[in-house]
Amino acid sequence: MSMSQEQIYKDAGFGAPVLRGRRPAIVVVDFSYGFTDRRYPTASDAAAQMAATRKLTDLARARGYPVIYTTIAYHPGELDRLAWLKKATGMRALVEGSRLVQIDAATGIRPEDVVLVKKGASAFAGTQLAALLTGAGVDTLIVTGATTSGCVRATCVDAVTAGFTVLVPADCCADRAQAPHDANLYDIAQKYGDVTDSADILGWLENLGNCSTCVARAR
Secondary structure (H helix, E strand, C coil), X not given: CCXXXXXXXHHCCCCCCCCCCCCEEEEEECCEHHHHCCCCXXXXXXXXXXXXXXXXXXXXXXXXXXXXXXXXXXXXXXXXXXXXXXXXXXXXXXXXXXXXXXXXXXXXXXXXXXXXXXXXXXXXXXXXXHHHHHHCCCCEEEEEEECHHHHHHHHHHHHHHCCCEEEEEHHHEECCXXXXXXXXXXXXXXXXXXXXXXXXXXXXXXXXXXXXXXXXXXX
16 A cells, blocks of 8 residues: 655655744745736736735834845846756846836835845845844744745755755745645745744744844844
8 A cells, every 4th residue: 555645754754843943034035026017927926925925024024033035137148148047038037127126015125125136046046145144143034935936945945954944934925836836835844944824923923022132133
């Protein structure tokens, strides 16, 4: 008799719950218009996910925890030279200075929020994200954004590799199709972090209270 998928992963030692820290941060991955405004082919309908994420970021700021946004933006001179753009040709539209690379205002982004520009999938690759998190004393990274199967997953992999506990509220992540969204959340939950929801994260942040240390380090 064949074993279930759940049993196979359990027997292999995957899916253990993570130990949450005391100094979280939120990274909002690529909720830029190129990924949220359906007039662009690269986008998906992320209205509900942005609204759920905004509740988390509003509370995080109020508690003194870092909120960091990312966007993908390319210089025109990079378009014919980067391997990723030969595979994912639709990404060539994400040109520096265009509306597509601006963070969607529906996220509630504020002028004081850091926006990291990246060229690849992971929010860590070629950016100052790890340094910003370490400097703020962060031990737990809440990952939200788009797309679940691309940049969100890549960010989770690099986050746990860099030593951060990873939490992913599923209702704060958007993708172009349900199947890759579900499959990648499953994979993240088995190997890289805990997949939960925004209500759970909100309750956790409320219970943590304020973090004056994080505020001081982030300045």
